[in-house]
Amino acid sequence: MTALAHGFGDPVTDAQQVFHAAMNALARPGRPQPLTSGLEPPRPMTPELAAIALALADHEAPIWLDPALAAASGAADFLRFHTGAAVVADPGRAAFALIADPGMPLPVEQFALGTAEFPDRSTTLVIAVEDLSDTNGWVLRGPGIADRQSLLAAPWPHALADIVRLNSAVFPRGLDVLLAAPGRIVGLPRSTRFVEEI
Amino acid sequence: MYVAVKGGEAAIDNAHRLLAHERRGDPSVPELSVTQVSEQLGLLVDRVMTEGSLYDRALAALALKQARGDLIEAVFLVRAFRTTLPRFGYSQPVDTARMEIRRRISATYKDLPGGQVLGPTFDYTHRLLDFMLEANGEPPQPPAEADAGAAEGDMPRVTDLLDAEGLIEPSSASDCDTVGDLTREPLTFPADRDLRLQALARGDEGFILALGYSTQRGYGRTHPFVSEVRVGEVAVELVPEEIGFAVPLGRLTVTECQMVNQFKGSAATPPQFTRGYGLVFGQSERKAMAMSLVDRSLRARELGEDAVAPAQDEEFVLSHADNLQATGFVEHLKLPHYVDFQAELDLVRRMRAEHEANHPYPLSEAAE
Amino acid sequence: MAPSQSASPPPELPRDPMVARRQAVMALCADGTLDDLEAVMDALAYEGAVEDLRRPETGLVMVRGRMGGDGNPFNFGEATVTRAAVRLQSGETGFAYQLGRDVKKARLAAILDALVQNPRYGREVERAMDPLRTRLAGERSTRERRTAATRVNFFTMVRGEDQ
Numbered sequence: 001m002t003a004l005a006h007g008f009g010d011p012v013t014d015a016q017q018v019f020h021a022a023m024n025a026l027a028r029p030g031r032p033q034p035l036t037s038g039l040e041p042p043r044p045m046t047p048e049l050a051a052i053a054l055a056l057a058d059h060e061a062p063i064w065l066d067p068a069l070a071a072a073s074g075a076a077d078f079l080r081f082h083t084g085a086a087v088v089a090d091p092g093r094a095a096f097a098l099i100a101d102p103g104m105p106l107p108v109e110q111f112a113l114g115t116a117e118f119p120d121r122s123t124t125l126v127i128a129v130e131d132l133s134d135t136n137g138w139v140l141r142g143p144g145i146a147d148r149q150s151l152l153a154a155p156w157p158h159a160l161a162d163i164v165r166l167n168s169a170v171f172p173r174g175l176d177v178l179l180a181a182p183g184r185i186v187g188l189p190r191s192t193r194f195v196e197e198i
Numbered sequence: 199m200y201v202a203v204k205g206g207e208a209a210i211d212n213a214h215r216l217l218a219h220e221r222r223g224d225p226s227v228p229e230l231s232v233t234q235v236s237e238q239l240g241l242l243v244d245r246v247m248t249e250g251s252l253y254d255r256a257l258a259a260l261a262l263k264q265a266r267g268d269l270i271e272a273v274f275l276v277r278a279f280r281t282t283l284p285r286f287g288y289s290q291p292v293d294t295a296r297m298e299i300r301r302r303i304s305a306t307y308k309d310l311p312g313g314q315v316l317g318p319t320f321d322y323t324h325r326l327l328d329f330m331l332e333a334n335g336e337p338p339q340p341p342a343e344a345d346a347g348a349a350e351g352d353m354p355r356v357t358d359l360l361d362a363e364g365l366i367e368p369s370s371a372s373d374c375d376t377v378g379d380l381t382r383e384p385l386t387f388p389a390d391r392d393l394r395l396q397a398l399a400r401g402d403e404g405f406i407l408a409l410g411y412s413t414q415r416g417y418g419r420t421h422p423f424v425s426e427v428r429v430g431e432v433a434v435e436l437v438p439e440e441i442g443f444a445v446p447l448g449r450l451t452v453t454e455c456q457m458v459n460q461f462k463g464s465a466a467t468p469p470q471f472t473r474g475y476g477l478v479f480g481q482s483e484r485k486a487m488a489m490s491l492v493d494r495s496l497r498a499r500e501l502g503e504d505a506v507a508p509a510q511d512e513e514f515v516l517s518h519a520d521n522l523q524a525t526g527f528v529e530h531l532k533l534p535h536y537v538d539f540q541a542e543l544d545l546v547r548r549m550r551a552e553h554e555a556n557h558p559y560p561l562s563e564a565a566e
Numbered sequence: 567m568a569p570s571q572s573a574s575p576p577p578e579l580p581r582d583p584m585v586a587r588r589q590a591v592m593a594l595c596a597d598g599t600l601d602d603l604e605a606v607m608d609a610l611a612y613e614g615a616v617e618d619l620r621r622p623e624t625g626l627v628m629v630r631g632r633m634g635g636d637g638n639p640f641n642f643g644e645a646t647v648t649r650a651a652v653r654l655q656s657g658e659t660g661f662a663y664q665l666g667r668d669v670k671k672a673r674l675a676a677i678l679d680a681l682v683q684n685p686r687y688g689r690e691v692e693r694a695m696d697p698l699r700t701r702l703a704g705e706r707s708t709r710e711r712r713t714a715a716t717r718v719n720f721f722t723m724v725r726g727e728d729q
Contacts, residue, residue, distance in 0.1 A: 004659065006619075011621075058284075059439065080440045081439075081440040083439075084438065084440070087439075252643065253629065253643060253646070253665070254666070254667070257646065280626060280644060283625045286663065288627070288630055289630050289645075290630065291630040291639040292630065294632075295635060300713055308720060309720065314718040315714075316718065341712040343712055343714070344711060346713070347714065369635075369636050370637055370638055371638055377638075378640075378641075379641050391633060392633070392639070395633065395642065396641045399642040434627070434645065436627055436647070438663060440661070445661070446592050447596055447627065447663055448596035448664055449597065450665070454631075456634065475633050475634050478643075479643055
């Protein structure tokens with residue numbers, strides 16, 4: 001740990017702002033929420049992935065890293081130091097999964113999907129993308145969406161189709177997703193449906 | 199209907215000012231310092247730490263000063279403070295076999311390895327009030343000293359002696375299990391022994407003591423013997439994720455009680471001794487002993503005994519052991535219930551009217 | 567959140583002599599007072615820059631015991647713990663986690679943990695802690711001697727009935 005990158009400058013306020021953005025993102029599925037991150041984590045972890053991890057993970061919320069992050073030097077040390085969370089190889093133990101490479105398939109069925117009694121004991125996937133917008137995209141419906149919400153992510157995460165299929169099959173168990181682009185995040189809770197029209 | 203009633207701010211402010219004044223007492227008497235509390239009322243501080251479930255002597259002493267010595271109010275302050283702090287993790291289990299012993303006694307073996315070490319105890323005092331303490335007398339004599347010898351640091355558990363003969367149930371140590379934490383998940387029933395012990399450790403000493411006593415008086419007898427009580431300092435270690443090895447955090451004073459209980463056996467198990475366990479912060483011997491009695495009683499279901507007595511009813515015991523929850527629910531009765539009570543008044547008046555209509559004679563006679 | 571309160575022991579570490587040295591310094595820092603650690607720092611006269619990786623902060627550790635002393639673990643209450651993390655100019659990272667709420671003391675302990683890893687200062691840190699080590703050992707010995715004086719010596723009374 002020779003050149004450990006810094007954490008939040010103002011831990012309380014910064015974490016609260018990220019929490020606020022994540023909360024609004026999950027309450028208003030598909031609608032981009034501003035998220036500013038002053039972090040400079042080890043690449044290929046994006047500043048937004050790091051901000052969400054530092055705000056939400058702790059010693060009781062282990063983190064799983066996708067192969068791109070697991071192979072990166074310093075990423076796991078950065079997270080261990082700033083969150084106290086364990087970095088786990090078993091996706092089923094993870095409270096959060098950080099995915100830096102949206103182009104790769106994910107072992108979606110191996111993540112924690114919650115139980116019938118405690119559906120919240122599931123893995124929340126945080127996927128980095130390059131851009132997010134709410135014009136011209138997939139049409140979303142579901143709780144938190146007044147009528148319909150449009151969402152476009154670039155690149156479109158490879159695993160999202162599997163996640164949506166899984167969520168509709170095992171609801172109320174399932175996986176919640178946060179998409180994180182530079183400066184903004186979008187929430188896709190398991191209750192959100194994708195409508196087949198553009 | 200819910201009616202918000204405002205008012206009373208000035209009265210509340212003034213009540214708090216009056217409270218601060220009363221707390222200070224006669225200003226011609228020197229003010230009590232927090233260090234005086236922690237040094238000279240040490241067992242009270244231990245009790246606040248145990249029932250507040252937070253080991254921090256200075257905080258517990260401050261809470262006692264602020265609460266004017268009201269134990270449960272001090273527990274309230276400590277519990278409220280802990281909610282403002284982040285949790286860094288779970289310690290490695292403390293090893294009481296490696297305790298720096300300050301007291302260690304056994305009621306089951308006279309000549310046990312390491313011996314009977316009385317330490318600073320009220321036992322064998324005559325319970326005569328010492329008016330020298332009132333008179334601000336001489337400092338006490340310095341304690342006697344003796345060669346600690348090689349026996350120090352070699353204090354095997356008494357239960358290990360029984361274990362060697364196979365006369366006591368083995369203690370199961372399967373580290374792969376998860377450990378319940380009732381500060382994280384609300385208690386549900388049936389509760390496993392880890393959660394029961396956590397609830398008993400922070401439970402009200404008076405309540406746990408009364409339950410332990412009830413088992414001795416016949417409400418679920420367990421035939422207990424104090425295998426061992428030990429008091430002393432144990433080292434605590436934490437393995438932080440970012441460090442990756444066990445970091446010594448320092449030492450805590452704890453009291454441990456091992457109770458052994460006669461057990462007739464069941465279809466699956468031969469007759470043998472069973473265990474009850476108590477572990478608390480500070481020197482809190484009565485609490486540790488009562489805890490070990492109740493721990494054993496609550497194992498009734500696991501050991502195939504009929505659960506008929508209050509101390510064997512885990513829902514009854516665990517739901518009522520926490521003095522902060524108890525005081526919250528009892529004391530909330532003094533908060534305004536004006537609207538509720540108006541509804542009750544209306545109801546009673548209506549029922550009386552109906553009663554009068556159905557039984558006109560006695561009431562109208564009284565009215566005449 | 568996935569449940570994660572595993573009670574599994576820490577992974578077996580390779581016997582790294584530096585780990586044992588750091589643990590020994592950490593234990594002394596935890597048992598010593600702020601004055602003790604300030605005296606150690608004065609003796610070392612370290613003047614390099616120290617960067618705070620994490621501002622010292624106070625939090626909680628849930629303390630675990632074992633059922634029957636050697637059985638399955640359970641949580642028996644929390645303790646206040648203060649932690650700090652620093653990095654020296656020369657690159658060593660130092661940590662402190664210790665009981666109590668003394669943020670100054672935790673920061674000094676983190677600096678000492680970093681210094682003991684430094685080739686130039688490592689042995690000096692251990693030497694500078696000798697007075698603290700001696701004082702703590704003396705206090706412990708006094709406590710043990712006082713406790714030993716309360717050990718019961720049983721006398722066996724022999725009555726003459728078997729004559």
